[in-house]
Amino acid sequence: MVVSLRTMPHPDRRRFIKLGLAGSAALAAGCANTTTEAAPGSESPHAKGPLVLSTWKHGMAANAKAWEVLGSGGDVLDAVEKGVAVVESDLSNRSVGLGGMPDRDGHVTLDACIQDHDGRAGAVAFVQRFEHPISIARAVMERTPHVLLVGDGAERWALENGFAPRDVEIPEVRAAWLEWLRTAEYNPVVNIENHDTIGMVAMDASGRLAGSCTTSGMAFKIHGRVGDSPIIGAGLFVDGAAGAACATGVGELVIRTAGSHTVVELMRQGMDPTEASREAVQRIIRQNKDMDGKQVGFLAIRADGVFGGWSVYDGFDFAVRTNNREELVPTGYDRTWEG
Ligand code: GLY
Numbered sequence: 001m002v003v004s005l006r007t008m009p010h011p012d013r014r015r016f017i018k019l020g021l022a023g024s025a026a027l028a029a030g031c032a033n034t035t036t037e038a039a040p041g042s043e044s045p046h047a048k049g050p051l052v053l054s055t056w057k058h059g060m061a062a063n064a065k066a067w068e069v070l071g072s073g074g075d076v077l078d079a080v081e082k083g084v085a086v087v088e089s090d091l092s093n094r095s096v097g098l099g100g101m102p103d104r105d106g107h108v109t110l111d112a113c114i115q116d117h118d119g120r121a122g123a124v125a126f127v128q129r130f131e132h133p134i135s136i137a138r139a140v141m142e143r144t145p146h147v148l149l150v151g152d153g154a155e156r157w158a159l160e161n162g163f164a165p166r167d168v169e170i171p172e173v174r175a176a177w178l179e180w181l182r183t184a185e186y187n188p189v190v191n192i193e194n195h196d197t198i199g200m201v202a203m204d205a206s207g208r209l210a211g212s213c214t215t216s217g218m219a220f221k222i223h224g225r226v227g228d229s230p231i232i233g234a235g236l237f238v239d240g241a242a243g244a245a246c247a248t249g250v251g252e253l254v255i256r257t258a259g260s261h262t263v264v265e266l267m268r269q270g271m272d273p274t275e276a277s278r279e280a281v282q283r284i285i286r287q288n289k290d291m292d293g294k295q296v297g298f299l300a301i302r303a304d305g306v307f308g309g310w311s312v313y314d315g316f317d318f319a320v321r322t323n324n325r326e327e328l329v330p331t332g333y334d335r336t337w338e339g
Contacts, residue, residue, distance in 0.1 A: 048305040049203035052079065052321040055248040055299060057328055058087045058096065058198055059319030066202055067321050076204040077116050077138070080212035084112075084134050087198045088214055091168060095196045098131055098168040100216020102177050105223040108168075111230035112137045112214035113148075117240035123148040123230040127155055129165040134214045136163055137230070148230060180220050197229055199236060199246030201301050209244040209301060211236045217251070227251025233261035242268035243303050245277070248316070249296035253284045263300045273300035274308030274332060281310050281334060297331055313337055 050070045052063045066083030070076065084096075091099035102108045112133035113123035122141025124133050125148060136158045140149050149157055159165070197215035213236040215229040228234035228251035235251065237260035238244040245263035247254045254260070259280050266276035277298035284296055297311030299318050309318055309331035317328045 048205070048207055049076075050205050050323065051301060051305060051307060052083065052200065052202040052319075053299045053301060053307055053309070054083065054200035054319050055198055055246065055297065055316075056196070057317060057319070058090070058093060059200070060326075060328060061086050061090075062198055062200060063319045063321040063326070066200065067326075070202070070204055076202050076208050076210040077114070079204070080200045080202050080210045081114060081134055081138050083200050083202070084198045084212045084214050085132050088132050088134060091170060094173070094216075094219070096198050096215055097133075098129075098166060098216075099170060099173070101173060101219030103217075103223045103225065104180070104220045106174075106177050107223060108173075108216055109223070110214070110216055111226055111235075112212070113230045113232055113236050114138045114141060114210070114212045115232060115236055115238040115244075116141075116210050117208040117238065119239055121147050121232045121238075123232060124154045124158075125150040125226040125230040126224060127151070127158070129155070129167060130158055130163055131166045132163070134212055136161075137212075137214075139163075147232060150226070151224075177220070196295070197227075197235070197248045199229070199248055199299060201236075201238070201244040201246050201299055203244075203301055203305060207303070207305070209238050209240050209303070211238045211244045211246050213246050228254035228259065231255055233258045235260060237261045237264045239264055239268070241303060243273065243301055245273075245280075245298055245300040247296065247298050249312070250294045253288060253294060253296050257283050257287065259284070259296070259298060263298050267300060267302045272308065273302050273306055274310060276300055277308060277310035278332065278334070281312055285312060285334060291335070299331075310334075 052066045054062045062083040065086045066079040069079040088097035109126050110133040111125045114137045115121040122137040124136045199213040201211040213229045217227045234255045236246045245260040247259045262280045263276045295313050297316035299309040301307045311331045311333045314333045314336045
């Protein structure tokens with residue numbers, strides 16, 4: 001069975017078209033989500049924390065949990081771990097956690113990473129049967145000299161370190177896999193139904209940053225495939241001196257450009273988070289002739305609390321939580337689709 005990353009024809013497939021000025025129009029219309037707001041009791045034009053951003057609609061529930069942690073004086077690293085864990089536990093979610101879509105061999109394999117203000121990081125990739133890969137990633141960071149554990153070794157280490165496996169059987173997921181086997185279509189449409197990965201970046205009231213990212217990856221991927229989500233610098237990058245960024249979308253495109261690292265480094269050079277995210281998106285577009293149906297989006301917080309995001313296509317919403325806001329908003333984008 002041959003699997004290609006190229007989008008294959010599918011009855012539900014939406015056709016993407018390029019509208020070259022869409023991004024500029026979004027910027028001009030103020031849709032770019034470069035949000036600056038005065039911190040409570042401050043004349044500063046920039047937001048300082050607390051602030052939580054996360055990808056897609058499922059980010060609303062994740063942000064609510066993270067906010068609860070920050071609001072009770074909790075650590076920003078606890079906030080980003082517990083926030084995305086809510087989505088990992090949601091078995092109706094088809095792109096995060098054990099409810100995710102399987103690979104082409106019928107296995108749900110999970111990737112996650114976490115990083116703190118000081119750049120300490122932990123990650124797991126290609127792990128099965130654990131509800132909270134994000135917590136294993138954090139444990140890797142805190143209890144080992146390593147950053148990334150994968151596959152059997154990661155699972156064995158998790159078992160030895162108190163993480164209990166969980167077996168989940170979801171008839172709808174199994175039916176989708178059997179249907180995929182029957183049609184052998186490979187259709188990585190990553191922008192529809194607000195799905196694909198949860199990435200979260202957050203800042204506490206004192207300006208400390210942290211981030212997390214967790215996913216079941218692409219549906220029907222090759223067994224063993226790992227995307228950007230557990231790769232520090234790709235799916236997530238945090239450097240308290242510069243900022244934090246996370247990514248969603250087709251992981252291969254993000255890995256090739258070290259996407260989140262790019263966004264943070266551009267912010268370090270003074271770029272606005274929205275412009276930095278847009279430049280990272282445009283590097284991907286420049287590098288790939290065929291972007292048909294391939295969504296990538298970035299979210300970023302600069303060290304001064306200014307935040308923003310950008311995506312290849314329209315339709316990428318992110319959840320924002322500040323002292324004054326709790327909402328789902330679209331990023332700016334470079335292309336739009338008909339659908
Ligand atoms: N962005 C998730 C993945 O490509 O696996």
